[in-house]
Amino acid sequence: MDLNKNSKHILELSVVLFAVLVGFWVFISLTNQNANYKLAFGATYGLMALLGAIFGLLNANKWGGRKSALGLTIIFLSVGLLFAEFGQLVFSYYNIIKSVEVPYPSLADIGFFGSIPFYILGASYLGKSSGVKFGIKKPTAKLLAFLLPVFALYNAYHFFLAQYTVGNSSILKVFLDFGYPIGQAIYVSIAAFIFLTVRGSLGGIMKNRIMLVLLAFLAQFAADFNFLYQSAHSTWTNGGYGDLMYLIAYFMMTISIVYLCSPLKESSKA
Amino acid sequence: MDDIYNQMIEKIIEQQEDIIGPVAVQRAKLVDELKIDWPKHQISISGSPKTAVDDLVKQYQVLFGQIAVETCKEAVASIINQIPESERPKSLK
Numbered sequence: 001m002d003l004n005k006n007s008k009h010i011l012e013l014s015v016v017l018f019a020v021l022v023g024f025w026v027f028i029s030l031t032n033q034n035a036n037y038k039l040a041f042g043a044t045y046g047l048m049a050l051l052g053a054i055f056g057l058l059n060a061n062k063w064g065g066r067k068s069a070l071g072l073t074i075i076f077l078s079v080g081l082l083f084a085e086f087g088q089l090v091f092s093y094y095n096i097i098k099s100v101e102v103p104y105p106s107l108a109d110i111g112f113f114g115s116i117p118f119y120i121l122g123a124s125y126l127g128k129s130s131g132v133k134f135g136i137k138k139p140t141a142k143l144l145a146f147l148l149p150v151f152a153l154y155n156a157y158h159f160f161l162a163q164y165t166v167g168n169s170s171i172l173k174v175f176l177d178f179g180y181p182i183g184q185a186i187y188v189s190i191a192a193f194i195f196l197t198v199r200g201s202l203g204g205i206m207k208n209r210i211m212l213v214l215l216a217f218l219a220q221f222a223a224d225f226n227f228l229y230q231s232a233h234s235t236w237t238n239g240g241y242g243d244l245m246y247l248i249a250y251f252m253m254t255i256s257i258v259y260l261c262s263p264l265k266e267s268s269k270a
Numbered sequence: 271m272d273d274i275y276n277q278m279i280e281k282i283i284e285q286q287e288d289i290i291g292p293v294a295v296q297r298a299k300l301v302d303e304l305k306i307d308w309p310k311h312q313i314s315i316s317g318s319p320k321t322a323v324d325d326l327v328k329q330y331q332v333l334f335g336q337i338a339v340e341t342c343k344e345a346v347a348s349i350i351n352q353i354p355e356s357e358r359p360k361s362l363k
Binding site: 061062063064065067068070071128129130131134198201202203204205206207263264 | 292
C-alpha cells in the first residue's frame with residue numbers, strides 16, 4: 001500500500017508511539033511497578049486514539065468529507081476514536097484524582113458508549129464505499145445478513161446478559177449493561193458482513209485499505225468484549241492486558257485511517 | 271447518440287463522487303478522451319465514446335476492482351437501453 005510523505009510521517013509517528021507505549025506496558029508488567037505506573041499508562045495510551053482522530057478529521061476532505069461515503073467513513077471512525085479518548089481521560093481522572101478504580105457508570109461512558117454509534121455509522125458507510133449492496137443480492141449474503149447479527153446478539157446475551165439481575169442498579173447502569181454488548185454486536189456484525197460479502201469482488205488499490213479497517217473493527221471488538229467480560233467477572237485491573245488490547249485496537253484503527261486517507265499516486269493510473 | 275454517452279459519463283462520475291468524493295473527478299480527468307469542466311458539469315469526448323466510457327470505468331476499477339464496474343453499471347442502468355447493444359461499451363455489458 002503506497003503512502004504519500006505526510007501519511008508516511010504520521011504512520012512512523014504512530015509506530016514509534018505504539019512501540020514506546022508497549023515498551024512501557026511490558027516494563028510495568030514485568031517489573032511489577034506500583035499502581036501509579038499502571039494509572040499513568042492508562043492515562044496516556046489514549047494518545048494513540050487522539051492521533052488517529054486528528055489525522056482522520058484533517059484529511060477526510062481528500063475523499064470528499066461529509067459529501068462522500070468514504071469521507072463519512074473516515075469522519076465517523078475519527079469521531080469514534082475522539083470519543084474513546086475522551087472516555088480514557090475521564091476514566092483516568094476518576095482513577096487518579098478521585099481514586100475510583102473502575103468508575104462505572106460515570107462520565108467516562110459518554111466517551112466509551114458514545115464511540116459505539118460512530119463506529120456503527122463508520123462501518124455502515126464503509127459498507128456503502130465497498131459496494132456491499134451488490135453482494136447482498138446473493139442468497140447466501142441475505143442469509144448472512146440475518147445470521148451474523150443473530151449470532152453476535154446471542155453471544156452478547158450468553159456472555160453478559162443471561163445471568164443478569166437488575167437488583168438495585170440504576171436505570172443508567174442497566175441501560176449501559178445492555179447497550180454496550182448490543183452496540184458492539186451491531187458494529188462487529190456489519191464489519192463481518194462487509195468482509196464476507198465483498199471479499200471476492202472487491203479489488204484494486206482500496207481493497208487492502210478497507211480490509212485493514214475491518215481488521216481494526218475486530219481488534220476494537222476484542223478489546224470491548226474483554227473489558228465487559230473482565231468487568232462482569234471483577235477481574236479488570238487498570239494497566240492490565242485489557243488496556244494493552246485497547247492500545248492495539250486504537251493503533252490498528254489509527255493506521256487504517258492513515259492508509260484510508262492517503263491520496264492516490266499518479267502511478268495508479270489505469 | 272453522443273449526448274447519451276455524455277450523460278453516461280456524467281452519471282458514472284456522479285455515482286463515484288458519492289462514494290469517493292473529488293477523487294472521482296480526478297480519476298476521470300486521467301482519461302485521455304475526456305475533457306471535463308466538472309463545476310459546470312460539462313463533458314466533451316474526443317475520439318471514440320465507447321473507449322472513453324471503458325477507460326473511465328477502468329479508472330474506478332483500479333480503485334475498487336469488480337465492485338466499481340457494478341457501480342458504474344448501476345449508474346447508467348436507466349439510460350443504457352437507449353444505445354443499441356452493439357454500440358454499448360464493453361465494460362458495461
